[in-house]
Structure formats: structure tokens, C-alpha cells
Amino acid sequence: MKMNLITSIFLVFLSSTCVLATGCATCPTVVSDMLGISHGDLEKARATGIKKEVALNQTDVYYEVLEILKKNKITTYQKSLAKGYIIALNFPKQTNTTRVGIFFEPSGTNKTTITLSSLSSTALERANVIIFGELDKKILSKG
Numbered sequence: 141m142k143m144n145l146i147t148s149i150f151l152v153f154l155s156s157t158c159v160l161a162t163g164c165a166t167c168p169t170v171v172s173d174m175l176g177i178s179h180g181d182l183e184k185a186r187a188t189g190i191k192k193e194v195a196l197n198q199t200d201v202y203y204e205v206l207e208i209l210k211k212n213k214i215t216t217y218q219k220s221l222a223k224g225y226i227i228a229l230n231f232p233k234q235t236n237t238t239r240v241g242i243f244f245e246p247s248g249t250n251k252t253t254i255t256l257s258s259l260s261s262t263a264l265e266r267a268n269v270i271i272f273g274e275l276d277k278k279i280l281s282k283g
Contacts (some may be wrong), residue, residue: 190256208274
């Protein structure tokens with residue numbers, strides 16, 4: 141009980157400081173950076189990530205991936221359709237804080253390139269099997 145109160149007070153303090161120091165528009169980024177939970181490291185890891193092009197537009201594939209994550213009880217930690225990413229946690233047999241970045245980029249008419257990135261090669265491989273495996277099944281069943 142005491143810890144929840146302390147945590148709540150800290151979060152209010154952190155949010156207030158953020159608003160006063162930077163304005164509301166950049167608060168999520170500033171808070172993420174301060175807490176060490178930004179996804180900049182996953183952005184950088186995209187260069188060595190696993191890529192796949194799918195025959196779906198960005199919006200459709202984004203929601204398909206969210207559905208796959210939910211079905212597999214994988215936590216969606218951060219997401220933005222507008223910015224084209226999902227950060228997920230809790231892949232099977234991984235430490236619950238191991239993050240996987242799922243990035244979406246339009247690559248033509250009704251085509252999207254998905255890039256999976258992680259600082260953990262095991263988490264990356266599990267994400268590959270779960271996300272791309274199930275996405276392939278869904279696309280084939282619709283086709």
C-alpha cells in the first residue's frame with residue numbers, strides 16, 4: 141500500500157516536471173527517456189532486424205499484428221499507428237522486460253514492410269516465428 145502511494149506521488153511529480161520543463165507535446169518521449177524505456181535502441185536495431193514485405197496496407201497489417209499479439213498473450217507496451225510501430229513484451233520463454241520492436245513502413249500500393257528488432261536474438265527469433273508465422277497463415281487464408 142505504501143509503495144503504491146510512493147509510486148503515485150513520484151509519477152505525479154515526474155509528469156508535472158515534464159509539463160513544466162518541456163510542454164505537453166514532448167512529455168511521453170521525455171518521460172520514456174528519463175525512465176530508460178524509450179524505443180530509440182530498437183529503432184537503431186532495425187538495421188539488423190528481420191524484414192518481411194506483406195501484401196496488406198499499413199493500417200490493416202498493424203491491426204492484424206495487434207490481434208496476433210493479443211491472441212498469444214504478448215503485452216503491447218507502446219504503439220502508434222501514425223508513427224508505424226508497436227513495442228511488445230512477454231514473448232514466451234523471455235524475461236518479461238525483453239522488448240521487441242515491430243515497425244511498419246508502406247512499400248507500395250497495398251504493401252507494407254514489417255521490421256522486427258530486439259536487443260535479444262532469442263526474443264527476435266520468437267517474434268519472427270509468432271508474428272510472421274501467424275501473419276502468413278492469415279494472409280493465405282484470406283487469399
